[in-house]
Amino acid sequence: MTGRDGGAPLVPIDPSPIVILVRPQLAENIGACARAMANGGLFHLRLVAPRDGWPQERAWRSASGADRILDAAQIHPDLAGATADLHRVFATCPRPRQVIKPVLTARGASAELHAILRRGLRCGLLFGPERAGLDSEDMARADALIRYPLNPEFSSLNLAQAVMIMAYEWWLTTDETPPHTLMTNATEVADKAELDNFLSHLIRELDACGFLRNAPKRPGMVRNLRHFFARGEVTQQELRTLHGVVTELASGRGTR
Amino acid sequence: MTGRDGGAPLVPIDPSPIVILVRPQLAENIGACARAMANGGLFHLRLVAPRDGWPQERAWRSASGADRILDAAQIHPDLAGATADLHRVFATCPRPRQVIKPVLTARGASAELHAILRRGLRCGLLFGPERAGLDSEDMARADALIRYPLNPEFSSLNLAQAVMIMAYEWWLTTDETPPHTLMTNATEVADKAELDNFLSHLIRELDACGFLRNAPKRPGMVRNLRHFFARGEVTQQELRTLHGVVTELASGRGTR
Numbered sequence: 387m388t389g390r391d392g393g394a395p396l397v398p399i400d401p402s403p404i405v406i407l408v409r410p411q412l413a414e415n416i417g418a419c420a421r422a423m424a425n426g427g428l429f430h431l432r433l434v435a436p437r438d439g440w441p442q443e444r445a446w447r448s449a450s451g452a453d454r455i456l457d458a459a460q461i462h463p464d465l466a467g468a469t470a471d472l473h474r475v476f477a478t479c480p481r482p483r484q485v486i487k488p489v490l491t492a493r494g495a496s497a498e499l500h501a502i503l504r505r506g507l508r509c510g511l512l513f514g515p516e517r518a519g520l521d522s523e524d525m526a527r528a529d530a531l532i533r534y535p536l537n538p539e540f541s542s543l544n545l546a547q548a549v550m551i552m553a554y555e556w557w558l559t560t561d562e563t564p565p566h567t568l569m570t571n572a573t574e575v576a577d578k579a580e581l582d583n584f585l586s587h588l589i590r591e592l593d594a595c596g597f598l599r600n601a602p603k604r605p606g607m608v609r610n611l612r613h614f615f616a617r618g619e620v621t622q623q624e625l626r627t628l629h630g631v632v633t634e635l636a637s638g639r640g641t642r
Numbered sequence: 643m644t645g646r647d648g649g650a651p652l653v654p655i656d657p658s659p660i661v662i663l664v665r666p667q668l669a670e671n672i673g674a675c676a677r678a679m680a681n682g683g684l685f686h687l688r689l690v691a692p693r694d695g696w697p698q699e700r701a702w703r704s705a706s707g708a709d710r711i712l713d714a715a716q717i718h719p720d721l722a723g724a725t726a727d728l729h730r731v732f733a734t735c736p737r738p739r740q741v742i743k744p745v746l747t748a749r750g751a752s753a754e755l756h757a758i759l760r761r762g763l764r765c766g767l768l769f770g771p772e773r774a775g776l777d778s779e780d781m782a783r784a785d786a787l788i789r790y791p792l793n794p795e796f797s798s799l800n801l802a803q804a805v806m807i808m809a810y811e812w813w814l815t816t817d818e819t820p821p822h823t824l825m826t827n828a829t830e831v832a833d834k835a836e837l838d839n840f841l842s843h844l845i846r847e848l849d850a851c852g853f854l855r856n857a858p859k860r861p862g863m864v865r866n867l868r869h870f871f872a873r874g875e876v877t878q879q880e881l882r883t884l885h886g887v888v889t890e891l892a893s894g895r896g897t898r
Contacts (some may be wrong), residue, residue: 422803424796450798484827486877493814494821531825535817536810540680542706547678550803551810554792558749561791565750569787571740621742 402556403476403499403509404430405549406468408524411437411516417448417456418546419513424452426553431459432468432510465512465524473507474499477520477528478548480541485522488530495532496555511552516545573623584625584632585612591636658812659732659755659765660686661805662724664780667693667772673704673712674802675769680708682809687715688724688766721768721780729763730755733776733784734804736797741778744786751788752811767808772801829879840881840888841868847892 405428410416413436420431433440440461449456462468469475476495490498499509512528514520525531534551536543543551568575589598589608598604661684666672669692676687689696696717705712718724725731732751746754755765768784770776781787790807792799799807824831845854845864854860 418800421796421798421800425792425799425803427793450800452796486824486826486829486880488874489823489825491819491821497821533819534810535819536681536813537683540677540708542677543681544674544677544706544802546800547681547803547806550806554790554807554810557792563747563789563791565747565753567745568742569745570742573742618744624742 401503401506401508402428402430403503403511404432404472405552406432406434406465406510406512407436407545408434408465408468408512408520409437409515410513410545413438413442413444414448415516415545416442417445417450417452419549420445420449420452420455420459422546422550422553423455425550426555426557428511428549428553428556429455429458431455432462433459434462434465434468436461437515465527469510469527471508472510474502475510475512475528476530476532477512477525478514478552479520479525479531479533480543480548485525485531487525487528490530490532492532492534492551492555493558495530496552496559498530499556500559513545513548568619568621570621571623573621575619576622576625580622580625581615581620584628585615587629588632591632595636656683657759657762657764658684658686659759659767660688660728661808662688662690662721662731662766662768663692663801664690664721664724664768664776665693665771666769666801669694669698669700670704671772671801672698673701673706673708675805676701676705676708676711676715678802678806678809679711681806682811682813684767684805684809684812685711685714687711688718689715690718690721690724692717693771721783725766725783727764728766730758731766731768731784732786732788733768733781734770734808735776735781735787735789736799736804741781741787743781743784746786746788748788748790748807748811749814751786752808752815754786755812756815769801769804824875824877826877827879829877831875832878832881836878836881837871837876840884841871843885844888847888851892 405419405423407416407419410419410433416433416436423429423431436442440459441456445456446453460468476490476499495511499511502509511532512520512524514524532552534543534548588611592598598607600607661675661679663672663675666675666689672689672692679685679687692698696715697712701712702709716724732746732755751767755767758765767788768776768780770780788808790799790804844867848854854863856863
């Protein structure tokens with residue numbers, strides 16, 4: 387029941403579900419699972435009867451720095467022991483089975499887990515062995531099954547990938563990143579006056595060089611340029627660059 | 643520009659973005675990416691200057707059957723060639739860079755890709771090399787960056803995991819699986835009359851054995867049983883089992 391170094395238990399940052407790998411086969415995969423857990427903010431790992439014993443240095447090597455999770459992993463001889471102190475257990479299950487059980491998407495499961503944990507209950511997420519997945523006895527211990535919506539023609543999922551998707555959805559449930567932003571490099575999105583100022587500069591130079599000399603066509607050409615530069619957000623830094631481009635192009639005029 | 647066997651191009655099932663692995667290092671990772679692509683319904687792969695050349699049998703061994711994607715993979719010496727026939731290019735980019743660029747979440751990017759592809763345009767998704775990720779020149783070719791919302795304290799993502807998350811979101815954008823259902827095994831959710839029928843059976847036997855003999859407490863005890871069995875959906879098969887349990891328990895009464 388103790389981690390590799392028998393040290394202090396992990397201090398949970400926030401209550402989060404415990405990832406339980408049931409009879410995992412390859413230590414590399416256990417390490418990759420720990421890495422995926424860290425990516426999504428899942429920090430508690432239990433291993434049920436890992437095939438090759440525990441600890442395995444190969445797990446640490448494939449964890450890319452998620453050592454803390456492996457160091458604190460609990461080992462249990464059977465699933466009953468690994469779930470004994472939990473209140474709710476969800477089992478990932480790629481294939482439909484002959485069972486009567488609630489079935490959740492990864493996103494649905496994450497939302498339910500957040501809600502359950504906020505009530506002070508402890509939750510576990512079961513992942514089966516690489517080859518066969520969870521067996522019927524394992525699944526009978528689960529309150530609900532989690533099935534990821536994925537291509538039914540190709541649903542064979544690597545163990546660490548299965549953990550990654552659940553960890554990702556766990557993180558997303560409380561994430562508020564807007565789906566579309568503009569990343570700016572120490573600069574600001576230009577306002578319309580700054581954009582107009584650049585367009586005036588451009589048009590002045592285009593008048594000077596004669597590009598807009600066709601009077602009937604001039605309003606339409608100016609409008610097209612305005613349309614082009616109004617297509618999305620432009621930053622102040624980009625406008626400075628564009629001012630420079632126009633100035634430099636115009637200054638060389640007649641010298642060629 | 644041709645696949646391993648120089649054969650016919652993949653027939654696209656639906657328009658989908660092209661996954662472009664830029665200077666990938668390990669063939670195993672390329673295979674794992676193909677597997678993740680198949681999981682999420684992405685079928686078009688291009689490789690820009692794979693470090694160890696192409697084809698590599700190790701890629702096929704780690705693809706778990708996603709051979710069709712590897713067979714049809716296009717190889718390009720540089721990113722300009724790999725993106726030449728595309729109209730929009732999004733680059734996955736875990737770390738903030740000194741660039742001015744729209745930034746999308748994986749979910750936001752997937753929604754935009756679906757919308758762009760429906761207009762008949764061709765799109766690419768760039769993933770950088772395992773160690774360093776995309777460089778500044780690569781990113782300058784992208785219309786937008788994709789940054790997954792993940793634990794900022796541990797954002798180092800395996801290449802195939804990065805492809806998996808994007809493939810998963812690609813699949814989810816058009817998926818309509820309800821977040822919570824009840825999986826039933828050739829049986830139906832019982833209606834309230836069937837549940838009442840079972841409760842009448844149970845209460846009749848509990849009256850017979852004297853469990854409910856305390857008259858003042860009887861209504862509350864019956865109500866508690868009703869509450870318990872009304873907690874969620876019960877199937878007709880489960881009710882048949884429960885009828886059998888009550889009948890068998892009652893039939894043994896007095897024989898011990």
